[in-house]
Amino acid sequence: xxxIKVRYVPVIILLGYLSYVDLKKxxxxxxxxxxxxxxxxxxxxxxxxxxxxxxxxFIVHLSAAVIxxxxxxxxxxxLMSVLAFLLGRDFFLMVLPMAxxxxxxxxxxxxTGRGLRYSIPLVPYIxxxxxxxxxxxxxx
Numbered sequence: 001x002x003x004i005k006v007r008y009v010p011v012i013i014l015l016g017y018l019s020y021v022d023l024k025k026x027x028x029x030x031x032x033x034x035x036x037x038x039x040x041x042x043x044x045x046x047x048x049x050x051x052x053x054x055x056x057x058f059i060v061h062l063s064a065a066v067i068x069x070x071x072x073x074x075x076x077x078x079l080m081s082v083l084a085f086l087l088g089r090d091f092f093l094m095v096l097p098m099a100x101x102x103x104x105x106x107x108x109x110x111x112t113g114r115g116l117r118y119s120i121p122l123v124p125y126i127x128x129x130x131x132x133x134x135x136x137x138x139x140x
Contacts, residue, residue, distance in 0.1 A: 028075025
């Protein structure tokens with residue numbers, strides 16, 4: 001159990017850093033995503049499951065970016081794909097808190113008159129979702 005907790009500490013640190021950069025500069029540094037990917041290669045529990053999940057997430061997000069004309073940034077696509085590779089099918093549980101956070105932000109944007117074109121950095125939502133997901137699993 002303790003090894004599982006420690007395994008995700010580097011991910012939390014990197015996501016915290018990426019959140020800060022995304023909030024300040026509205027970009028996701030490729031070097032940090034690459035570091036997370038290299039770490040994922042070492043920490044991935046099931047390589048086949050990780051490849052399938054990561055590939056599926058990459059295709060879905062890339063398609064969404066094309067359909068929305070860049071509504072999702074390339075850095076966000078890479079980051080979500082790497083996390084999906086690392087977590088495998090657990091990735092889909094991790095994104096549930098993020099979905100609720102995004103819905104809350106959408107409702108906020110609509111009620112404050114900012115509309116659907118309100119631009120928000122995605123990485124902080126990923127970071128909060130990952131931390132909440134890990135916290136609930138650690139408590140269980």
